[in-house]
Amino acid sequence: MKEGPKRGTIERRAQTKKDSSRNRFKQMRILIVLEENYVVVLEKADTPKRLDFITAFPGDNAYIKKIKRESGWLETKKAPVLAATEALPRP
Numbered sequence: 001m002k003e004g005p006k007r008g009t010i011e012r013r014a015q016t017k018k019d020s021s022r023n024r025f026k027q028m029r030i031l032i033v034l035e036e037n038y039v040v041v042l043e044k045a046d047t048p049k050r051l052d053f054i055t056a057f058p059g060d061n062a063y064i065k066k067i068k069r070e071s072g073w074l075e076t077k078k079a080p081v082l083a084a085t086e087a088l089p090r091p
Helices: 061-070
Strands: 011-020 024-034 038-044 052-059 072-078
Touching: 011 061, 024 061, 038 061
Parallel strands: none
Antiparallel strands: 011 024, 011 072, 024 038, 038 052
C-alpha cells in the first residue's frame, strides 16, 4: 500500500551577530529548518515585515544540530499540506 505525503515540522530560528559599535546582538538571519533536513535562509529586508530569500539547501544531521546549537528558537509549526491548485504560483 502506497502512503500519502507526510506532514513535516517547520522550525523557525534566528541567527544573531554582535554589533561591536553598540555592544548588542543584532538579528542577522531567519533560518527555517524542515523536519526533512532542509534549510531555507531568509534575511530581513529594508521594508518592515518583509524577508528576502537568500538560499535553500539540504542539510545533513551534523549541520542541522550545529544550526540548533548556534541559533535561537522562535517557533515550531506543522507544515501545511497543499492541494495541487494551492501550490501554483499566483498571478
